[in-house]
Amino acid sequence: MPSSHPSVVASAAKAAQAAAPALGAFPLTRRSALLRDLARTLGDHDVRLASVAEDETRLGAERLKGEIHRTRVQLEMFADVVEDGGFLDAVIDHADPSALPAPRPDLRRMLVPLGPVAVFSASNFPFAFSVLGGDTASALAAGCPVVVKAHEGHPRLSDLTARLAADVLPEGVLTVIHGREAGRELVTDPAIRAVGFTGSTAGGRALFDLAASRPDPIPFYGELGSLNPVVVTPAACVARGAELARGFAASATLGQGQFCTKPGLLFLPEGHGLDEVLRGEFASRAPAPLLGEWIANSYRTTLTALAAHPAVRPLHNPPQPADPRHAAPALLTTTAEALRTSPELLEECFGPASLVVTYTTRNDVLETLRALPAGLTATVQGEEAEDEELFHALTAALYTGRLVWNGWPTGVAVTAAMHHGGPWPATTSPLHTSVGTRAITRWLRPIAYQNTPDAFLPPPLQDANPWNVPREVNPPGVPGSRQG
């Protein structure tokens, strides 16, 4: 797929800009209907979409079917969120003529769309984080038109999805462009008001830097890399070590390890005695294709470098298959002390490989966890009756967006309480999530109306509340003074 010409990028951004006022002014019911129509379209064409996706990504029919389902659920979830209207965060403070030291005006605040959004889609979720994925769904729900930079790994699927969406959406509301250079032009296009990105730390950082260096810097929400450490307490290792080894292997190799929540580090107490079980689990999984040869190349390079490190020894590191797109799962091991003192071991290996890290004392593991970069998830496998105090010590040392107890980090529930984010380098914006209903907050900005006639106000702020949105009226906080 050739890179989109600069004039195509500029036209897409301009069309999004032209479409923004009308989309932002739609009644909420109309905006939610668009999202439901998109969900229905995905369902109507799921066989054809899955077939093109399988051809490009090799993710397997079952997984792709499930992912289309998730993508529909996401669109419908945001339709619900739009209809509810709570995302507008409407707040009304009535005037207080007797406020001291000066009368207080009537103030009404709500959130409005930021404007056209650029979405960089992910290689590993051709539906759920691509053209009609979570970033697009949340941006449309917020009332922002979207220009998607398609991932190089599934360009035909991206174009097909965009064509199907075009039958549902007003002109300019969703456009797909192709190519890295086109992506860079998109981030610097004056019409674009925010960027969502899912991908590598290096790629995300380069685009973040572009967004921040614009004459008018814009928000950049990058969901980047994560090591997703799993810590097994000594008590859990004794109680159910073998079961945990099997669960870990299943999570680390799910989807060939091509998830941003893949557990890349397994902390086990020294003398854990699980080498054989772990080796067996990883060895039992046959080589399989990755998303593309470029991912397989990167997997092999990173794995080779890790395996060659003097502090690392293999538990299971078979020769990689002849087919350059395929990958064999691998498991290496090192010590907590080595991990703490060797930053080069902290590189994410995207694909079905993980590192077992043995720790000696409680201090040894805590000190090492504190040295890890922030991540999307961290998991503690412990015994409830014995590990409460240790849980608190471990979680104080872990810098993460989601803490999993006695579960696995893969499997990201799409709900209101989900947080899929974290401080740098997990993301470029520690305040926001890219999964779940709160993802909509990335594309909205507040506006306040002062002393405005009721009939002039947008419906969510009118006294009669004609759209019946949740509102806070005169919420907590001392009636303020005014000055300045």
Place this chain on the structure above:
Amino acid sequence: MPSSHPSVVASAAKAAQAAAPALGAFPLTRRSALLRDLARTLGDHDVRLASVAEDETRLGAERLKGEIHRTRVQLEMFADVVEDGGFLDAVIDHADPSALPAPRPDLRRMLVPLGPVAVFSASNFPFAFSVLGGDTASALAAGCPVVVKAHEGHPRLSDLTARLAADVLPEGVLTVIHGREAGRELVTDPAIRAVGFTGSTAGGRALFDLAASRPDPIPFYGELGSLNPVVVTPAACVARGAELARGFAASATLGQGQFCTKPGLLFLPEGHGLDEVLRGEFASRAPAPLLGEWIANSYRTTLTALAAHPAVRPLHNPPQPADPRHAAPALLTTTAEALRTSPELLEECFGPASLVVTYTTRNDVLETLRALPAGLTATVQGEEAEDEELFHALTAALYTGRLVWNGWPTGVAVTAAMHHGGPWPATTSPLHTSVGTRAITRWLRPIAYQNTPDAFLPPPLQDANPWNVPREVNPPGVPGSRQG
């Protein structure tokens, strides 16, 4: 005041980092008590504080007394916000073992402090946006220790305020440093997790760039410049032109025009006939001191450049006073077309000067408003019975954080519905406000707990809700699928 030595900056940041876990773990009642103690301390020492402030800023006793009151109210407002607990945005999604295509875990999400915050205080609010001002109050309310870079305009007041605060706060929770170079070191210190800034666009941009270029970029909330246009409709001009001219002059010269909400542009219909009233209003206001000689210098330079522009003529532009710290109010005029085509006329003139912009047709004013940079406020003076349609056209053309109807932009109420922010160049972060209760969101990040035993959870997420915070339980949004 000499610039703080690099080792002093590093120590302050390290002390803030050391204080962060305990401050973040305080029960909400204890955190709110700290804020109330700080408010009380300001009240106990108000005479002494106002005296030092007057000596440094020359803002006048009455204004300074009012500002101390506002600063106390802000601290108390955030104490209320903390006690309420709604700012934690706690959300609980119960497990759903029957969810399709896979069981859904129990997920509980809340906001936690980002960590140590750097606050750059403002010249024009020695209390309300300085050591114990809104940025500090909201950061402490969020549970974040603060290192304040004092403004060069009131270093002694900053040190005095910090000493008084030290009697109330745990060690390391609030420190003051001095000097521009020290400020730059602070923004790049690894312990600092976010920055709040109030000041000029140039100064804010330089620090924003530093924050964005860190190895680990951090959020930077800069409240920068704003032209604060006021648009008078033809109907309002006929109905109450002279009254509006007087109101405008009062707002533009309030506090010697040293407010970020000072109306810098007054749009009047051609042939408005208000030159004499406006001239008289500005001429009646005597020269008075500004915050410092550096501000007066900048005022004179900017005013001279504007007045020398070929498209600008003076309405009232007297010689500036001999005292280099003093400034005489000034009013210039130009046309909407000239403003639209001369970007050099869009420079903010901080101080008691404004520009009257005459417009011909409706299109003339709309086109010019669309060409303005985004601002903190925009004001429409209109007639309710006649101007509804024009109000909608004007507000669609204005890119702003707060829309004022038939009022003036100065006088920023400190409430929940206030929005004091806006897209670049009004701020560096269009999503956030620096005034009002929502300012706390800048210093918080989400964390989600998955399947965690009730007793292990932080109190706001425990089933029994021992702190009795507002929570959403199973809020709108289709029960999500899981994958990835």
